[in-house]
Amino acid sequence: MNFRTVLIVINIAALAIIVGVVLYRVLSLRKNVEPTPANLDPYLNDNDLENRRLERALGWSLVFVLITALALPLYFLVEPSRQVKAEDSFLERSVERGAVLFANSQMPTYDSTKSLLCANCHGAQGEGGAAPFVLQPESDLCLVEQNKGNADVPQCLPQQVSWTAPAVNSVLQRYSRGEIKHILNYGRPGSPMPAWGIKSGKGVLNSQSIGDLVNYLASIQIADSEIKAISTEAVGEYRDGAGEVVTNAQDSLASAKQDLAEAPASSSASQLASLQVSVTTATAQLAAAEAYATEVGGLSEGAILFRLNCARCHTKGWAYYDPTNLKVPAPSPQGSGAYGPSLRDGSTKIQFPGLAGEQGQFDWVAVGVPANEAYGIRGISSGRMPHFAGMLSEAQIKAIVAYERNL
Ligand code: HEC
Ligand code: HEC
Structure with missing residues (x-):
């Protein structure tokens, strides 16, 4: 039986006793027996009182005084750690509830009625x-009625x-x-x-x-150090990733060509046509992949860090950019604004002018200011922009700021 159940049992017992006493009183009132008034009831005489009975009463008083004398300082000593423990277990239970909300069905804390995935x-x-x-x-073009949902x-x-x-x-x-x-x-x-x-x-x-x-x-x-290590490794991975995109595109083109070359003689014209379309698509994808790799090869560290940390908010279309998926619209020019404002065409030099502005822009990106406080010349923080001192090194943030100031 855990502490909680013990408390519940004690409460139920107390409630039962109260109900019992009330019932007893009501029933005895109903019986209507007239008790002798207390002042007419003769009490014990002195001889009876001043013997064991008195000693017993005094003995019990001593016991209760001792209990009180010990319990108060004990309570005083134990209370602070009890409070800390209560706070800890309060937090622990809160984290447990949060874990259930966060989980998906592959996780042990998953609860199909509560988890939000x-x-x-x-x-x-x-x-x-x-x-x-x-x-x-x-x-x-898509405002024209007949173009809406038109596969052509x-x-x-x-x-x-x-x-x-x-x-x-x-x-x-x-x-x-x-x-x-x-x-x-x-x-x-x-x-x-x-x-x-x-x-x-x-x-x-x-x-x-x-x-x-x-x-x-x-x-x-x-850990803080791990977060910074991940942000740093991501730059190298981004550069290597561009090479992989090209290799993958080469592989798919090779296999599309092979499928076409090895098509059985019995293939219908439409089957051949669709194999031909795959080759054409794979060729276009390879061209896109190569252009992407060339572009990434020419990027400064600041530019890559911007893509990895900032572009999802400051560049429309960046959050779902896929260099070889030709159906997805290309992203807008880097830093031209989306959820966050445009940083292009010298706009950061207007918000953060001069050499002091460079430092101001660094501070804004690194630590920022609380919501509703001013930054730069006329910026007012809304508390929606994340800040990066805990994610990136000073040199990395400086590289991003330099990149932004030349967008
Ligand atoms: C359907 C997918 C989806 C689900 C479910 C989802 N998120 Fe998100 N969340 C996103 C995406 C995508 C973003 C980034 C949006 C953007 O690009 O601005 C995001 C952003 C966030 C951010 C802001 C992070 C940042 O650095 O900007 C937090 C915090 C967050 N989500 C927490 C949660 C929590 C907690 C839950 C569950 C209650 C949750 N999300 C459920 C997709 C999801
Ligand atoms: C989650 C979205 C988000 C991300 C990620 C983000 N920003 Fe922002 N940024 C904003 C928003 C929103 C503002 C507008 C200010 C505000 O609302 O507080 C802003 C404002 C700015 C400004 C000030 C622009 C002006 O003219 O006032 C600069 C500079 C900036 N961001 C740089 C960065 C850099 C550098 C990064 C990456 C290291 C970054 N941002 C990542 C959302 C984002």
Whole structure:
């Protein structure tokens, strides 16, 4: 029997006793026996009182005085650690509830009635992942009624893309707890990240559950040094990745060509045509992959760090950019604004002018200011931009700032 059940049993017993006493009183009132009034009831005489009875009463008084004398200092001594333990176990239970909310069906904490499947998009360890998303066509061409949903006008068909979901096992380095609560309550409209809070009118979580999720996220944060190592390795991986994109495209072109060459003589004209289309597509994909690799080869470290850390908000289309998926619209020019403002055409030099501005821009990107406070010349923080001092080294942030100032 755990402590909780013992408490419940004690409460039930106390309730039963109270009910019993009340019932007894009511029943005895009903019997209507007239008791002798207390003042007419003769009490014990002095001889009877001043013997064992008195000693017993005094003995009990002593016992109770001792208990009180010991219990008060003991309570005084134990209370602070009891309070700390209570806070710890309060936090522990909050993290446990958050873990259930975060889980997907492959995780041990999964509960089909409560889990919100954050892990499906953000990874089981919160290491980041991807989310399916459907892009709606934007071209003016698609305003024409007969182009809507018309398979002959492929750019007017909704397009399925894979939207990068950021790592959340480092999110407390980028945002304060309050800012994370805001993101969870309101989501990121226009991206796959849903709004979860009742506050937003779209979600189901009250402020306690939102707090549970933040406590859970805090519990899965990886070490500061590891976060910085991951951000640094990502630059090399990005460069190598471009080479892999080319190799993969070469492989698919080779196999498409082979399929066409080895097509059985009995193949129908339409089968041959579709094999030919695969070769043409793979050729175009290889050209795109090679152009991408050449572009990446010429990028500065600052430019790559920008792509890895900033572009998902500051460049429209970057979050789902895939160099070889030719159906996905190409991203807008780097840094031209999306969720975050445009940083191009010297706009950061207007917000952060001169040499002092360079330092100001560094400070903004590294630590920022709390929501509603001023930055730069006329910037007002909304608390929605993450900050990177805990993710990137000083040299890396300087490289990004230099890159931005020349966009
Ligand atoms: C359908 C996929 C999906 C689900 C489910 C989902 N997210 Fe997200 N989340 C995203 C995407 C995508 C982004 C980034 C959006 C963007 O590009 O601005 C994001 C952004 C975030 C961010 C901001 C991180 C940053 O650095 O900008 C946090 C924190 C977050 N999600 C936590 C959660 C939690 C907690 C849950 C579960 C309650 C959850 N997400 C469920 C897809 C998802
Ligand atoms: C989660 C989205 C997001 C990411 C990621 C992000 N930003 Fe921002 N950024 C914003 C928003 C939103 C603003 C507007 C200011 C605000 O709302 O507080 C902003 C503002 C800025 C500004 C000020 C622009 C101006 O003219 O006022 C600069 C500079 C900037 N970001 C640089 C960066 C850099 C560098 C990175 C990557 C290291 C980055 N941002 C990553 C969302 C983002």
